[in-house]
Every structure is written in C-alpha cells, then in structure tokens.
Amino acid sequence: MKKLYLLCTTLICLFYCFSINAKELAGHHFQKNKPISNQQCLTCHQQEHNSWQQSDHAKAMAIANKQNILANFNDxxxxHFGQKALFFIDKNQYFTTISYGEKVETYPIKYTFGFFPLQQYLVETKQGTLQVLPFSWDNRKTADGGQRWxxxxxxxxxxxxxxxxxxxPLxxxxxxxxxxxxxxxxxxxxxxxxxxSSQFDNINVGCLSCHGDMSDHARLRTTKGDATNPPVIQPTAGQWMVNKPGAKTAHWEGEARDNSxxxxxxxxHSLRSPLNDGIEPxxxxxxxFTPQLLLPPLYHADGQIKEEVYVYGSFLQSKMFSAGVNCLDCHDKxxxxxxxxxxxxxxxxxxxxTFSQKSHHQHENNSSGAQCVNCHMPESRYMGVDDRRDHSFKIPRPDLSIAFNTPNACTKCHDDKTNKWAKEKLESWHGKPSQILTSKQRLMALNNGQTITLEQHLQIINDEKLDVISRASAIQLLSYSAAEFTGDMLAPYFKHSEALLRMSAASVALLLPEKDKIKYVSPxxxxxxxxxxxAAAKSLVSSNIPATNRLLFDKAFKSLIYANKVNSWRxxxxxxQGILSIDSGKISDAEKSFKHATEIDPYFDxxxxxxxxxxxxxxxxxxAGSVLLSGIKYNPNSAVLHYAYGLYLIRLSETDKALSHFEKAMALEPINSQYAYIVVLAMDSSGQSKxxxxxxxxxxxxxxDKSQLKELGLYLSQKVNSRSDYNWFLSQ
Known part of the structure; x- marks a missing residue:
C-alpha cells in the first residue's frame, strides 16, 4: 500500500543550506523586493550566528552551486522502474535530464534542498513553480549505505x-x-x-523565523546604543531539580514557565493546514494553522507516529509536555x-x-539497548533514509501490540522475536504492566476500528486524566460514529479553557441539530x-445566524474562504472550497471549484x-456519469470511484454492470466493509439471493465491524427461508 510521501512540509526533514545574502540571490526572482534581512543581527550576535550555522535551520535551502551541491553530477x-535521470554539469551550471518512456526533459537545478541525511533538488517547471526531483542524494557515509542517488x-x-x-502538486x-x-x-x-509568485525574505531559516522582524531593536541599538529592548525569548527564572527524598524525576522550581x-x-514541526499565507513569528x-490530530491512518491506535506527522502530535501526548518540559530543555536554541x-x-x-541501571533497562551498559531513546523514542524511517524519533516518550507495551496491532520498541529491535516473547520478557523483569486508563484503552479500540458505545465514547472525552490532544481527537471521531449526539453532551467543550477541545467541538458541531449549532457554536x-x-464558521455556514452574531460570522467566514484559497493549489x-460554496448556496462557484480540483490535480479522486x-x-x-468515468480513466485503482460509478449504474437499473464495479472496489480496498455490503446487496438485487x-x-x-453485514445476513436468511443460516448470523 502506498504511503503518502509528504515532501518537506516542515523543517523536521533535517535539511542543509548556507546563509545567503541578497547579493548572492541576485537573479533569483523568489527574493522579495524589500526583504527583511538577518544580516542586521550579526553585528551584535556573532556568537549566536556561529551556533546557528551549525543547525539544520541554516541549511534548509540554498542556491545550486559548487559550494552547496553535495551529489555526484559527473554524468x-x-x-527506477523505467524512469531515468542523468545528472551533469555544463559551463559550471548543474542540470538533470529526466526521462520516462519516450518523454525526455532537461532542467537546470535551481536550488538545493537539504543536507543530511539526504539532499534534494528543485527545478522550475514553469515561471514561479518549483518541483522536487524524484531522485535524491543519500548523503550518509558509504559504510551506512549512502553516497548514492x-x-x-x-x-x-x-x-x-x-x-x-x-x-x-504533492x-x-x-x-x-x-x-x-x-x-x-x-x-x-x-x-x-x-x-x-512565491517570495521569501531569506532563502533559509534564520533569525526572522523565530524572533520576527527585529529592525526596531537593531536600529535603536545602532543609533542610540539602547540595549533595553529585551530578546524575544526570555528564559524563565528557575530550573529542574531532583531534590525531593525518593524522587525519581525532576520537578520545576522557580517562576511559572511560559512555554508559549x-x-x-x-x-x-507539525502536520497542519495553513489558515494564512506564510508564517508570522x-x-x-x-x-x-489547524493541526492534524491523532487520527488513523496517520497515527497508530495508541498514538505512536505512523505516517510523516512530525513532532507536535506526539509531544502533546507526552508526560514531558504535561509537566512543562519544552523544546529548549533538550535542544540548543x-x-x-x-x-x-x-x-x-x-x-x-x-x-x-533509578534509570541508568541494568535493573531498569535490562541490557548491557553502553549497549544500544541501554540507550533511553531506543526504548522510549523509537525511530521510524521517512523519505527513504531519514530516521526520526517519536516524541511521545511512551513505555514499550508489547501487550498493547497484541491487542491493538501497534508497534513497540522491543520487537522493532529484536525483529526476529514476537510480541508474546517481548511481553513475557518485560513481565519477568518488571512484573505485570501498569493498567492504562480505561479511556485510553477505548480510544485505542476506536482507532483500531472497533465499535464502542456513545456513552463509552463520551467517557473518553470527559476523562481529565487523559492528555488534551487525545481528548480532542476523540471529539473529532464522533463524526465517524453512527450514534447521534447532542449539543448538551459537548456543552463543556464549547467553552473549555483548552483551545484544542473548543476547536474539535466546533468542528464536529457540523453534525448537530440546527438549534444546537446556533446555541453552542455561535459564541x-x-x-x-x-x-x-x-471551525465554528464552517459548522454554521448553512445556519440562520442571528443578527447579533452576523458580523462575527462574516469575519470568520472570510477567514475560512481565505484559508481554502491558500490551499487551493491541490x-x-x-x-x-467547493463544499463550502454548496453550503453557502453558491452552486456555480462549487462547480467551478470542483472542476478546478480535477484540472490541477487529475489523480485526486x-x-x-x-x-x-x-x-x-x-x-x-x-x-455525473461522464465525470465518474473520467475519474476512473485517470484513477483506475480508486475504490471510491468504482463504488460511486456502481451506484450511478444502479440508479440506471444496470445492476450487472454495477456489480463489476462494486467487485473492483472491494478488491482494491478489501478492509472496507461497505464495499462487501454493496457487493452482496447487488447480487441479491440481481436475483442471486442464495x-x-x-x-x-x-x-x-x-x-x-460486522454489525451492518450481520443485519444483511439476517435479512437474506429470512428471505431464502434458511433457519440454520439465520442462527449462524445471530452468533456472529
């Protein structure tokens, strides 16, 4: 199954580039006409600049030249599967020729993108549009499998x-x-x-991205010698202390921390959808941004990272985050x-x-297994060679792996062993594992595709011992529940002090009765x-907004439209945007947006x-039929398109033709019980009940989840008058 290779959504990709000034960018039209420069910081902050140059931030992007290109471009x-590339140099300029079948294209390399463990390359396919080449340079050591395309x-x-x-577009x-x-x-x-027509102030990630525009600060220091303007991030007075009798971990002593x-x-360092064009420090x-929460298939059932989701979602689950630990406790600023x-x-x-003892980690000292991060921050590989650690700092739980098909650090390292073996080993060392919260178990079950009751679902959301991002994720999962819920059930979360809970409540409120939406979401x-x-505007877009809230709605709605526009390149x-237009009653605008989607992204079903x-x-x-056929032409392996076209044929009473498309959908996505349901129903409709x-x-x-299929089985058993089959389905 293909995993979505989300190229370079965030800095966590570990990229390399050098500090470049405006002169060096001459001729590169992505530079703003009047950029704000990091150079103003260097006069007084040379030591910080020297430290920054060691960072991946400083190496995020660079002009493609001899100094910055790391790959072999010597012809x-x-x-790769019929796709060929030649990398060469002509008159001190770097080029690639990419071919696939009979189509051959040659491009100059515009920028390098990254340094370690890989470097990528950008080419301009049309004015203002840069694409990432399909081949990257593995910059690891040869002994580690690197130094190769x-x-x-x-x-x-x-x-x-x-x-x-x-x-x-992806x-x-x-x-x-x-x-x-x-x-x-x-x-x-x-x-x-x-x-x-994208533009930037500086080609890489420098002072501005964290500190913002400090021009006034620099001007005052230069003209007046005024050093009173404080730095943007001031350390909080205090420190982590392990000074309580019997304490195993540190506690914070000092002023309350401001980790904002x-x-x-x-x-x-998050998977998120932008609300603005660009980032304002x-x-x-x-x-x-609207962050992606802990929903499958991006995360494993227990919240461990699965797809390329970066750090935000995992760190917010952690006891570290809850205790007030911040990024700079572990990383140099x-x-x-x-x-x-x-x-x-x-x-x-x-x-x-307590922790740096063999009695705790059960491995030889100084071995790989004795390293804290290998047990509590296991790595996952992305982008072919890039290993990244999970920041939820979980304890290995092979017992949960057995129950919920989640990974664990034990069998990730001992890949020749089973989860049962790992479970028994841990129990022999440390005894039975501690009982996890009932709410957490139910959330895992829900993420694993198991059915829970609405009451159990609400208990997850209401459990204040559970981390906030997990509770927010559980709220969003209500939209996948067949059970109805009311505004009263979520009332505390529309005015909760935690913004993530308010956001999720506002989002899922789309499914509430009209009067509940007006009452709870309008504020x-x-x-x-x-x-x-x-999120509130999106849920209220088709509602009759009271006059007292109309101006607020219009403002929020404009923000929603703008966010969709920012993201409409894919x-x-x-x-x-098209769905929003439908909800607003603007059908012609919706048609335009949907057509735009098929034109710019034809392989998006x-x-x-x-x-x-x-x-x-x-x-x-x-x-409608023509559009679906066009979609199948471009996406022949889309289960949802075959399913939709099958339903279209059913409405035309062409059941036999429809059945072939339903069969195709089920074959393409065998885990979706809805496709199995429709295949059986179509067979019955065509006179093949037995x-x-x-x-x-x-x-x-x-x-x-057999509930829908079981009901269908009971119906068919009665239809063909088979008591034995009826009893068989009752037992399922």
Missing amino acids: AEAN FHNYSHEAISPDDRLHWRQ QNWNGMCADCHSDGLVRHYDPDTNNF FMDDCFAC KKPFLDQ HTMKVKVEGNGLCLQCHNVD LLDDKYKAVRV GEGASN GGYINLADLYRAQQKTLQ QALERLKMLIEKYQ
Missing part, C-alpha cells in the same frame, strides 16, 4: 499518471515545502491561473542539536540511580484563536466524486 545516472519511492513504480509523480515546493524552509515565505497562489514560544516550533500556532549526547540528556531530569465566532473561529483545498455528486443533485445524470448469502458468509469473517 551520473539513476534508474536513490528514488524517493524506492520500492514503487511512480508513473506520470500517479498522484505521487514528481510533476504533480511534489510542489511552493505549496508543500516552502513556508518552513525560508524566512518570510508567502506562496502567492492564484487559482484563476494556477500559478505561483513553542508555538513558533510547532508552526513547522510570535503569533499563536492556532491563529495560523541555536544549533538545535541535543544538548547532551547519549543518556546524559535524559539523566538531566531522571534519577541516574465561538468570537474565540481568541482563528482555528476555532474558522485537489483537497479546491474541493473544500475526491474532485470527481464531489463534482459528480453536485451534478446528480441537479439531476444532470449524464454529466449465492449472495453464501458469499456473505465467506466475507463477514474478514471484518472487525
């Missing part, structure tokens, strides 16, 4: 008609990568022309490297006599954070589904 060749999807053939092909620098790799980046996307500066870190995270290598980093706060139109206001953003649904609602039957019953008995065993 080097790379091949490799394809970004090493084990998959990515053809030109694939959404993950390097010419498609590999676009402007939209996917740019805002976290350069100071002051703005995308400037024009949906009418499908063009970018981490919003600048989260702006890039020192501005709250939820005023600029300018080099961004860890302050201490090895276990010494953890032993700043964790008692050495959130005046919320402190834009992410909450936008199919999801354009489709979201959602655009065709939305456009076909719009035509069907307008009783434009032929147009065969449908037998087929259902074979299929039902494959699915965890």
